[in-house]
Amino acid sequence: MKTVKLFNTLTRKQENFRPIEAGKVGIYTCGPTVYSYAHIGNMRAYIFADILSRMFTKAGFKVNHIMNITDVGHLVSDGDDGADKMEVAKQREGINAWKVAEKYTKEFFKDCEELHIKKPTTVCKATDHIDQQINMIKRLEEKGFTYTTSDGVYFDTEKFPEYGEMARLDIEGLEQGKRVDLGEKHNKTDFALWKFSPKDEKRDMEWEAPWGEGRKGFPGWHIECSAMSYEYLGKHFDVHTGGIDHIPVHHTNEIAQSECCHDTSPVVNYWLHSNFLNMGDAGKMSKSKGDVFTVSVLEKQGIAPLSYRYLCLTAHYRSEIQFSDEAIHGADKALRRLASQVERLSTITPEENLSDTAKAYETDFIKFITTDLNTAAGLAVMWKMLAAGNISKAEKLSLLKSFDDILAFDIMNLPAYFAKRANNNISEDFKNKVEALITDRKTAREEKDYAKSDAIRDKLVSLGVVIEDSSEGTTWRLK
Numbered sequence: 455m456k457t458v459k460l461f462n463t464l465t466r467k468q469e470n471f472r473p474i475e476a477g478k479v480g481i482y483t484c485g486p487t488v489y490s491y492a493h494i495g496n497m498r499a500y501i502f503a504d505i506l507s508r509m510f511t512k513a514g515f516k517v518n519h520i521m522n523i524t525d526v527g528h529l530v531s532d533g534d535d536g537a538d539k540m541e542v543a544k545q546r547e548g549i550n551a552w553k554v555a556e557k558y559t560k561e562f563f564k565d566c567e568e569l570h571i572k573k574p575t576t577v578c579k580a581t582d583h584i585d586q587q588i589n590m591i592k593r594l595e596e597k598g599f600t601y602t603t604s605d606g607v608y609f610d611t612e613k614f615p616e617y618g619e620m621a622r623l624d625i626e627g628l629e630q631g632k633r634v635d636l637g638e639k640h641n642k643t644d645f646a647l648w649k650f651s652p653k654d655e656k657r658d659m660e661w662e663a664p665w666g667e668g669r670k671g672f673p674g675w676h677i678e679c680s681a682m683s684y685e686y687l688g689k690h691f692d693v694h695t696g697g698i699d700h701i702p703v704h705h706t707n708e709i710a711q712s713e714c715c716h717d718t719s720p721v722v723n724y725w726l727h728s729n730f731l732n733m734g735d736a737g738k739m740s741k742s743k744g745d746v747f748t749v750s751v752l753e754k755q756g757i758a759p760l761s762y763r764y765l766c767l768t769a770h771y772r773s774e775i776q777f778s779d780e781a782i783h784g785a786d787k788a789l790r791r792l793a794s795q796v797e798r799l800s801t802i803t804p805e806e807n808l809s810d811t812a813k814a815y816e817t818d819f820i821k822f823i824t825t826d827l828n829t830a831a832g833l834a835v836m837w838k839m840l841a842a843g844n845i846s847k848a849e850k851l852s853l854l855k856s857f858d859d860i861l862a863f864d865i866m867n868l869p870a871y872f873a874k875r876a877n878n879n880i881s882e883d884f885k886n887k888v889e890a891l892i893t894d895r896k897t898a899r900e901e902k903d904y905a906k907s908d909a910i911r912d913k914l915v916s917l918g919v920v921i922e923d924s925s926e927g928t929t930w931r932l933k
């Protein structure tokens with residue numbers, strides 16, 4: 455087991471990771487609200503969670519990674535006002551809210567696949583866990599942490615003196631602004647656990663509950679994460695991830711609910727938060743057109759999804775990334791350069807027994823990754839290693855494969871990945887290159903130089919080409 459260090463939002467310090475159960479780690483990641491396509495900025499948080507999970511596996515831990523899908527209860531304002539995002543999408547698209555959720559959940563996982571984000575151990579939907587959420591609210595009610603208004607059941611944050619500690623919220627400062635209309639809320643920071651369906655309106659997603667005198671309703675956004683993390687990881691678990699925008703409200707409320715419900719403190723030992731992707735002008739452009747800047751928008755601009763993954767790894771997850779044409783094209787170029795290096799190494803057999811010099815690269819790489827996921831430094835080690843004159847090509851290949859456990863570019867297939875993209879409309883150049891290789895292979899076979907013909911075949915495979923020999927000659931197609 456390697457030593458893992460992580461920056462904990464609770465303490466604002468880098469700490470040595472100590473698992474609750476030796477050799478195991480439980481991680482909960484706040485998943486997407488599936489009311490629209492995911493913006494590439496949203497996807498950054500999932501690339502980060504993916505690297506975290508891969509890092510733990512590489513460090514020798516057994517990972518139990520849980521991610522939720524918010525398919526109900528997330529209101530437009532992020533607070534307790536405004537319409538449910540799912541209902542808004544339903545109006546926009548003219549389909550049932552359940553269909554909206556299904557559609558965008560599918561789209562989300564398609565994007566994950568394109569970005570090589572591994573599916574978590576368990577993916578759980580809020581709408582599949584309504585009973586668990588109701589039970590949790592009941593417990594909070596029994597313990598006196600809630601009150602009911604004309605539109606729902608609320609958590610009384612005044613009853614939890616530690617409220618807002620992680621976010622370092624200035625509660626008094628907030629309270630001074632109390633002149634703001636609180637409506638029926640007792641405190642500005644109080645939040646909805648359960649909302650009643652609007653009178654005279656039938657929602658697609660609504661459930662019977664013990665509150666509201668027969669009125670159906672739906673859970674607030676925050677309770678789902680408390681209920682599902684408890685369901686799958688218990689009342690005390692290792693790591694919780696999300697974006698930094700979750701700190702002041704969503705995660706602050708999760709902590710309040712979970713700690714008060716289970717009398718456990720802390721419920722989560724390490725809170726990890728990833729920073730934003732700042733879209734700058736690119737963001738403004740997409741906003742004015744009303745489009746979401748998605749993975750497929752990138753693709754339409756000729757940028758491979760994995761190049762976006764590369765861009766994310768060039769920065770520390772806690773730093774903001776400034777998105778620009780220059781940045782994304784730079785990442786694309788770098789990844790293509792990596793692909794061509796792999797292509798040159800692809801016919802070599804990796805060396806299993808590494809020299810001490812080669813091992814030092816591996817040690818460095820792992821040390822950077824296990825120290826608060828320093829992927830940028832990890833990539834720098836990779837480039838230094840590839841340029842090194844004092845290790846063999848076979849060792850380089852072996853190291854690349856090992857680094858790829860974290861980077862997840864599916865490194866051996868990178869040349870084919872780019873060749874395939876270029877040849878979605880196959881260029882004449884590529885066709886000529888393939889035909890020439892096939893002719894060379896034919897000659898080699900006629901001369902019984904099987905080592906050479908095999909090497910050419912491997913080269914074709916690395917270009918993503920499948921060849922078929924028959925009595926009529928050799929045909930080829932892209933994998």
Ligand SMILES: [Zn+2]
Nearest residue numbers: 484485679704
């Ligand atoms: Zn959450």
